[in-house]
Amino acid sequence: MKLHLRLYLKLCHMEFYKLWHRKAFMIGSIFTILTMLFYFQVVLTGGEISTVNGVKYYGKEAVKVNRRITESYRGELTDQKAEQIIAEYGFPSVVEYDYQGWRDANYLNGFVTKYLSDGSYSSWDDYTVPTRLYAIKDTVAGEVEKALGGRVPFAYTRGWEAFLDVLQTGMVLASILLIMAVSIVFAEESQTKMLPLAFTTQEGKGKVVWAKITAGFILTIVVYGAVVLSAIVPSAIVFGLDGGNCPLSMALDKNLRTGHVFKMDWMPVQTFAGIVLGAGLLAMLLLSALTMCVSAHCKSNFGAVAAAAAVWGMPLLIQITCGGLGYFLTSCMPMFLVMTDLVYELILWERVGLVVAVDLPLLIFCVEESCRIYKGSRE
Numbered sequence: 009m010k011l012h013l014r015l016y017l018k019l020c021h022m023e024f025y026k027l028w029h030r031k032a033f034m035i036g037s038i039f040t041i042l043t044m045l046f047y048f049q050v051v052l053t054g055g056e057i058s059t060v061n062g063v064k065y066y067g068k069e070a071v072k073v074n075r076r077i078t079e080s081y082r083g084e085l086t087d088q089k090a091e092q093i094i095a096e097y098g099f100p101s102v103v104e105y106d107y108q109g110w111r112d113a114n115y116l117n118g119f120v121t122k123y124l125s126d127g128s129y130s131s132w133d134d135y136t137v138p139t140r141l142y143a144i145k146d147t148v149a150g151e152v153e154k155a156l157g158g159r160v161p162f163a164y165t166r167g168w169e170a171f172l173d174v175l176q177t178g179m180v181l182a183s184i185l186l187i188m189a190v191s192i193v194f195a196e197e198s199q200t201k202m203l204p205l206a207f208t209t210q211e212g213k214g215k216v217v218w219a220k221i222t223a224g225f226i227l228t229i230v231v232y233g234a235v236v237l238s239a240i241v242p243s244a245i246v247f248g249l250d251g252g253n254c255p256l257s258m259a260l261d262k263n264l265r266t267g268h269v270f271k272m273d274w275m276p277v278q279t280f281a282g283i284v285l286g287a288g289l290l291a292m293l294l295l296s297a298l299t300m301c302v303s304a305h306c307k308s309n310f311g312a313v314a315a316a317a318a319v320w321g322m323p324l325l326i327q328i329t330c331g332g333l334g335y336f337l338t339s340c341m342p343m344f345l346v347m348t349d350l351v352y353e354l355i356l357w358e359r360v361g362l363v364v365a366v367d368l369p370l371l372i373f374c375v376e377e378s379c380r381i382y383k384g385s386r387e
Contacts, residue, residue, distance in 0.1 A: 019219035020226070023193075027227050033189040037234070040181040044238045047177050052170045053246055057107075058114040060097065071247055074115035075164050081116060082250070084159035087143050090120050099127065099138040107132070115164060123149045123258065152255050155274045163251030165259035168277045171243035172260070172284060172348050178235040179288050179346035183295055186231060187316045190224045190296050194303040194382050195312035217382045221300060221375060228296040232289055252278030272355050283360070284351050291345035294367050295320065297374035298342070304381040340366045 027033065058070040065073045081089050097117040100110035109129060110118060121127045124147055127138025144150045144160075153160050243249065251259060257273035260280075299316040306312035323338035330338070340363045344350045354360050
């Protein structure tokens with residue numbers, strides 16, 4: 009038994025080594041991480057602006073200022089705090105053509121203006137300058153307060169927003185990386201004419217196929233973990249991950265300004281982030297299984313990569329042309345499960361369980377089909 013286990017682990021190591029050390033995978037991995045960090049630095053951090061006492065701050069300096077001024081108001085959101093914020097920083101009123109939002113706002117007065125005032129902002133030519141403050145009980149934030157059965161938690165939550173944003177970008181890039189890496193698991197041996205040799209070894213074709221599948225899933229988990237770390241570490245360092253218990257609706261600016269409060273609007277943002285991470289892992293594992301299944305049917309690396317890419321991208325075309333059931337089924341596919349807004353909709357319409365019920369059997373089917381094709385069609 010121990011001998012068989014050692015042989016199996018040796019095969020897994022060999023297969024993983026082949027996947028990990030391919031130049032295309034190494035270059036793609038570096039590109040993915042660097043792109044995520046570039047997006048985080050330039051778009052998310054660089055886009056932060058804060059105005060305090062007429063002084064404007066940009067980028068990391070703006071983040072530091074917003075975190076500092078919010079710290080003294082952290083805790084429960086109250087009418088008194090809202091009044092103090094406006095008394096200290098005033099209402100924002102300046103808009104510019106090339107900037108989305110109030111140009112002279114900071115995190116505090118921007119938050120109060122958005123949820124507790126008569127001001128509104130849609131675009132640079134469609135806005136209303138705030139002039140008065142509403143009591144929390146007279147706003148949709150008051151409905152969230154009632155649902156919570158207590159005060160609404162308040163803190164600087166940009167870190168969660170940045171984390172989910174850069175995570176989505178990384179998951180899309182990681183999907184492409186996995187397609188390029190995993191698609192050769194089975195196809196490469198057909199292309200190099202190594203199948204007869206592989207099937208005559210003492211390990212046999214049964215151990216070989218499972219070693220390949222195991223290596224593919226291990227590589228998938230490694231890529232997933234690297235993407236998550238590349239998203240959460242800079243977000244925690246630069247923005248911080250305060251306010252994990254804050255309502256999702258306010259932390260990510262969902263729905264409250266429409267006047268409709270849904271059940272999930274008072275879900276803690278950290279709980280939502282956990283669900284997004286779970287959906288991302290499921291998407292990566294399913295993509296890996298689909299790609300290996302395609303690889304088992306192909307006789308060349310190029311054909312396997314092209315076919316796997318088509319399978320990954322096809323749901324987008326189907327979703328554009330189909331509605332109803334077609335829309336739901338394509339929403340279960342890896343391309344969409346890494347999208348934060350789609351996960352939000354799945355939770356909103358209580359379809360998370362259905363997605364799992366569809367994806368897990370599909371994942372198992374793809375693994376079994378890979379084994380059947382790799383072993384059966386070449387006997």
